[in-house]
Amino acid sequence: MVHQFFYPKTIAIIGATSDPKKFGNAVSANLVEDKELQAEIFPVNPKATEIFGLKCYESVLEIEKEIDLAIILVPSKAVPLVVDQCIEKNVKRVIIISAGFGEINDEGKKIEQEMKRKSLEVGMRLIGPNCVGIQNIGIGMNASFVQKPSKGNVSMVTQSGSFGAAILYEMVGQGLGFTKFANLGNMIDLNLTDLLEYFISDEDSKVVCVYLENVVNGRAFYNKLVEVSAKKPTVVLKGGRTAAGMKSASSHTGSIATDYNSLKAAVKQAGATLCESLGDYIAAIKAFSFLPEPKGGRIGVLTNSGGSAVLFSDHSEEMGLELVDFTEDFKKKINPHVIPLVKKVNPLDMIAGANGEGYYQVTKAMLEDPNIDIVVPCCVIPTFLEMKPDEHYKGVIKAWNETGRKKPIFPIFMSGSLLDTIKEFAEKEKTPIFLSPKEAAFAVKVLYERMKNYSK
Amino acid sequence: MVHQFFYPKTIAIIGATSDPKKFGNAVSANLVEDKELQAEIFPVNPKATEIFGLKCYESVLEIEKEIDLAIILVPSKAVPLVVDQCIEKNVKRVIIISAGFGEINDEGKKIEQEMKRKSLEVGMRLIGPNCVGIQNIGIGMNASFVQKPSKGNVSMVTQSGSFGAAILYEMVGQGLGFTKFANLGNMIDLNLTDLLEYFISDEDSKVVCVYLENVVNGRAFYNKLVEVSAKKPTVVLKGGRTAAGMKSASSHTGSIATDYNSLKAAVKQAGATLCESLGDYIAAIKAFSFLPEPKGGRIGVLTNSGGSAVLFSDHSEEMGLELVDFTEDFKKKINPHVIPLVKKVNPLDMIAGANGEGYYQVTKAMLEDPNIDIVVPCCVIPTFLEMKPDEHYKGVIKAWNETGRKKPIFPIFMSGSLLDTIKEFAEKEKTPIFLSPKEAAFAVKVLYERMKNYSK
Numbered sequence: 001m002v003h004q005f006f007y008p009k010t011i012a013i014i015g016a017t018s019d020p021k022k023f024g025n026a027v028s029a030n031l032v033e034d035k036e037l038q039a040e041i042f043p044v045n046p047k048a049t050e051i052f053g054l055k056c057y058e059s060v061l062e063i064e065k066e067i068d069l070a071i072i073l074v075p076s077k078a079v080p081l082v083v084d085q086c087i088e089k090n091v092k093r094v095i096i097i098s099a100g101f102g103e104i105n106d107e108g109k110k111i112e113q114e115m116k117r118k119s120l121e122v123g124m125r126l127i128g129p130n131c132v133g134i135q136n137i138g139i140g141m142n143a144s145f146v147q148k149p150s151k152g153n154v155s156m157v158t159q160s161g162s163f164g165a166a167i168l169y170e171m172v173g174q175g176l177g178f179t180k181f182a183n184l185g186n187m188i189d190l191n192l193t194d195l196l197e198y199f200i201s202d203e204d205s206k207v208v209c210v211y212l213e214n215v216v217n218g219r220a221f222y223n224k225l226v227e228v229s230a231k232k233p234t235v236v237l238k239g240g241r242t243a244a245g246m247k248s249a250s251s252h253t254g255s256i257a258t259d260y261n262s263l264k265a266a267v268k269q270a271g272a273t274l275c276e277s278l279g280d281y282i283a284a285i286k287a288f289s290f291l292p293e294p295k296g297g298r299i300g301v302l303t304n305s306g307g308s309a310v311l312f313s314d315h316s317e318e319m320g321l322e323l324v325d326f327t328e329d330f331k332k333k334i335n336p337h338v339i340p341l342v343k344k345v346n347p348l349d350m351i352a353g354a355n356g357e358g359y360y361q362v363t364k365a366m367l368e369d370p371n372i373d374i375v376v377p378c379c380v381i382p383t384f385l386e387m388k389p390d391e392h393y394k395g396v397i398k399a400w401n402e403t404g405r406k407k408p409i410f411p412i413f414m415s416g417s418l419l420d421t422i423k424e425f426a427e428k429e430k431t432p433i434f435l436s437p438k439e440a441a442f443a444v445k446v447l448y449e450r451m452k453n454y455s456k
Numbered sequence: 457m458v459h460q461f462f463y464p465k466t467i468a469i470i471g472a473t474s475d476p477k478k479f480g481n482a483v484s485a486n487l488v489e490d491k492e493l494q495a496e497i498f499p500v501n502p503k504a505t506e507i508f509g510l511k512c513y514e515s516v517l518e519i520e521k522e523i524d525l526a527i528i529l530v531p532s533k534a535v536p537l538v539v540d541q542c543i544e545k546n547v548k549r550v551i552i553i554s555a556g557f558g559e560i561n562d563e564g565k566k567i568e569q570e571m572k573r574k575s576l577e578v579g580m581r582l583i584g585p586n587c588v589g590i591q592n593i594g595i596g597m598n599a600s601f602v603q604k605p606s607k608g609n610v611s612m613v614t615q616s617g618s619f620g621a622a623i624l625y626e627m628v629g630q631g632l633g634f635t636k637f638a639n640l641g642n643m644i645d646l647n648l649t650d651l652l653e654y655f656i657s658d659e660d661s662k663v664v665c666v667y668l669e670n671v672v673n674g675r676a677f678y679n680k681l682v683e684v685s686a687k688k689p690t691v692v693l694k695g696g697r698t699a700a701g702m703k704s705a706s707s708h709t710g711s712i713a714t715d716y717n718s719l720k721a722a723v724k725q726a727g728a729t730l731c732e733s734l735g736d737y738i739a740a741i742k743a744f745s746f747l748p749e750p751k752g753g754r755i756g757v758l759t760n761s762g763g764s765a766v767l768f769s770d771h772s773e774e775m776g777l778e779l780v781d782f783t784e785d786f787k788k789k790i791n792p793h794v795i796p797l798v799k800k801v802n803p804l805d806m807i808a809g810a811n812g813e814g815y816y817q818v819t820k821a822m823l824e825d826p827n828i829d830i831v832v833p834c835c836v837i838p839t840f841l842e843m844k845p846d847e848h849y850k851g852v853i854k855a856w857n858e859t860g861r862k863k864p865i866f867p868i869f870m871s872g873s874l875l876d877t878i879k880e881f882a883e884k885e886k887t888p889i890f891l892s893p894k895e896a897a898f899a900v901k902v903l904y905e906r907m908k909n910y911s912k
Contacts, residue, residue, distance in 0.1 A: 004692035020841070020842045021841055021842060022841070023650060023808075023809070023840065023841065024882065025840075026839075027839065037884075057693040091750035099797060099807065100797055104799075128655075132808070138622075144807075145840045146839060146840070147839045154637075158763070159761050159763070160763025160764075161760065161761075161762075161763075162760060162761035162762070162763070162764075162808050163761045163762065163763025163764045163766075163806065163836060163837040164760075164763070165836055166763075166764060166837075166870035166871070169836075169837075169870070170869050170870060170871075173875075187738060195805055207630075210765060213763070213766060239766035239767050239770065240766055240769075240770065241770045241774075242769065242770045242773035242774060243773060244770065244772060244773040244779055245766050245767070245769040245770035247769070247801075248762070248765055248766040248769040248779075248803050249766045249800050250804065251762075251799055252802075277767070277771070277892065277893075277894040278767065278870075278892045278893060278894065279585065279735065279894065303622075304618060305616065305617075305618035305619045305622060306616050306618070306619065306704070306705075306707075307614070307615070307616025307617075307618070307619025307620070307622075307667060307669070307695050308616075308618075308619045308622060309704055310616070310619075310669060310695035310696050310701050310704040310705045311619075311695050311701070311733070311734065313696075313698065313700040313701040313703070313704040314696065314697045314698045314700065314701035315699060315733070317698035317699060317700040317701060318697075318698060322700075323700055323704075329698070341555060341556055341560060341786065342709050343560075344704075345707050347704050349707065351555065352479075352588070352601075352617065352618050352695065353479070373508050380618040380619060380621055380622035381622075381625070382618075382623075383482075383602060383603045384479065384481075384482035384601045384602070385476070385477055385478070385481075385482065386476045386477060410842075414622035414625070414626060414734075415622070415625050419629075426688075436733065436734045436735055437733075437734060438733040438735065
């Protein structure tokens with residue numbers, strides 16, 4: 001059922017326009033200008049004859065072909081009529097982007113229910129209203145007014161549209177790619193549970209992430225969360241954890257925000273990963289998107305900066321993680337690759353002069369060491385001794401690639417503005433970067449916890 | 457006493473070299489190539505006659521002028537002899553960058569103590585050994601092997617050298633400028649307390665930040681922390697809070713890390729701001745560096761993204777902050793600047809279509825409202841309706857400038873890769889950006905707490 005939203009062959013844009021000051025324009029441009037998208041596009045607008053070089057229709061009823069998906073962008077007052085026309089046309093799936101319904105007042109809620117009732121009677125399913133739309137990045141379909149991220153293995157369903165977009169943009173800046181994105185808005189028909197169910201069987205979705213404020217049917221949501229978590233890592237962030245947050249959330253979606261304590265318990269019980277800030281959310285998704293599960297929890301750390309590794313040790317202990325003692329074998333193995341000043345303890349502080357080759361050798365030794373399950377290469381990017389700002393990161397990734405990416409690595413690379421070359425490299429190689437000791441420790445924690453919950 | 461380290465008229469670089477593969481080269485280049493620095497530079501290296509176009513001396517003893525500051529970069533074995541020569545030459549201040557002393561073994565500790573004893577006998581003071589050096593950004597002096605940040609009002613003393621550098625780089629990436637930077641390494645003579653004392657009276661230092669792992673004399677440190685905190689915001693981050701962290705820290709500096717619970721109590725008692733992660737540390741320093749103190753704790757939030765403001769509300773409540781109810785006057789005032797769909801509650805969700813002009817008007821109304829002390833403009837940068845990615849931020853700053861920057865603002869701007877133009881603008885205008893709801897809430901909290909502790 002959800003599948004047809006993501007794979008339409010024909011799409012009507014009702015409220016398409018060439019006026020760049022309207023949302024209808026952004027959605028039209030995003031759909032029409034994507035060369036990869038195979039679907040046929042039908043702009044609908046009684047005031048135009050052509051939009052983006054395509055013939056424009058007076059109403060959806062005039063389109064000669066069957067319509068798989070209609071996207072509604074007209075002002076809220078006109079939406080019920082357009083929905084009626086979609087029903088008459090036998091459109092299968094509808095996304096109502098227009099706002100001004102249940103989030104505004106009770107009258108809006110009534111109109112929503114009436115549209116829903118009529119649509120479900122004929123089997124026409126709805127996403128929205130009051131949303132930014134959906135994307136199937138895998139086939140180049142951007143049926144939303146926000147930007148499309150690069151391709152990857154993450155799927156997201158979010159109740160907050162522009163916040164969902166902010167998360168997308170932030171993740172793209174950190175090299176994360178997506179496959180499906182859906183913002184559900186007021187959720188009069190399709191809700192979070194429907195999307196979770198779809199992501200369970202969608203092969204392209206390797207990681208599922210959810211941003212939610214209120215849950216429609218708690219029991220159904222919980223059951224689906226159990227199912228999806230058993231099959232793939234699922235990361236949940238809830239807005240409206242506190243009284244103040246719940247008040248904001250109610251104003252935002254027009255629904256009463258779900259109580260956090262019960263949701264928290266349910267998410268943990270279901271085996272999903274619960275996050276409480278944007279930073280933690282992104283860290284968790286990076287871990288699941290890029291990294292294999294560890295075989296155990298024994299961490300090895302290398303660094304060129306004592307303080308960074310000290311902070312990582314602190315965050316690790318606070319999160320219940322364990323830095324392992326190095327074996328004599330391991331110490332012997334790394335001996336040729338570190339200067340005599342280096343003490344062979346974990347974290348291994350290779351001191352400021354350590355270069356990319358040293359990072360490659362020591363990372364590789366850790367990845368090959370049966371005593372170490374998780375490797376954390378920590379690096380303050382040096383701007384001296386003619387070292388290149390990306391040689392340490394490249395050394396680490398080379399070691400990871402040569403050992404078949406079997407163990408998870410959490411490279412912490414701190415450098416401020418120097419980071420761009422590394423970001424590009426990371427995006428090309430599909431490898432993660434963590435930006436602070438705390439972010440990396442949290443990522444280790446969630447990956448390790450998932451392994452404990454689901455391995456064997 | 458510390459002053460002379462930061463304002464030398466003559467500097468000897470002992471171990472200067474043209475070989476770019478040595479630390480001595482980085483330090484030489486950083487000192488010689490800065491056109492702003494007025495001090496005279498004397499390279500010392502028996503194997504060279506000229507370095508960077510400057511005459512090179514066989515030893516410090518051969519320099520004809522008096523030397524205010526000598527920087528020692530020779531291998532550890534040669535350091536005691538060089539220190540003896542500095543004493544003979546009557547050098548006033550010495551920075552030993554070379555490593556390989558107390559952090560390695562007891563023999564190293566003995567050598568350190570002997571150097572210290574001899575130096576103090578003649579009044580020659582030491583920074584180091586095992587450090588990256590110091591910087592006086594205000595006069596263009598970079599006596600270290602790390603990069604120099606841009607000019608500003610923040611001073612930092614750090615026990616971890618390359619971690620200090622990482623923090624510098626990260627802060628520079630977020631528009632923060634510095635005035636003084638000192639990494640003290642093994643602290644055989646000058647310690648954190650000496651630097652705190654100096655920062656109290658240094659007019660250029662408006663914000664003081666400290667990264668520490670162990671404190672030499674707890675009572676003296678505490679007393680100085682009380683003094684400096686009373687005069688200027690002081691931000692403290694400690695590495696080695698946990699058993700694992702303390703173990704790492706001991707290996708790093710060769711000293712036993714200070715117990716965290718007693719330090720925590722002391723820092724709070726002293727009125728300084730304690731942070732427990734790199735992210736919090738940077739957020740606090742941004743708040744103090746850029747923003748005036750609030751007159752109270754009543755927060756007004758505007759946003760174009762419901763979810764972001766919901767998360768900000770959550771973090772605020774968790775940190776004990778309060779979103780104020782808008783007055784009828786305020787609602788009337790903003791009425792012309794928001795669309796009818798907008799509910800006039802705090803957070804004010806202006807919905808995705810809000811543009812830069814709307815942000816300008818509403819931010820200004822909040823800054824002028826006697827009912828609001830703190831303004832949090834929250835924005836997911838739109839990529840539609842022909843809006844420019846920086847118009848909202850510019851609108852916010854315009855409102856802040858026009859109202860005389862009297863109230864603190866905490867702009868949260870989320871956009872991933874679009875952010876560069878805003879960063880440039882922020883750096884030029886000397887205005888802050890916060891990158892997540894949690895970061896902004898923490899920054900509000902520390903600024904508000906300082907106001908409560910120190911205002912009247």
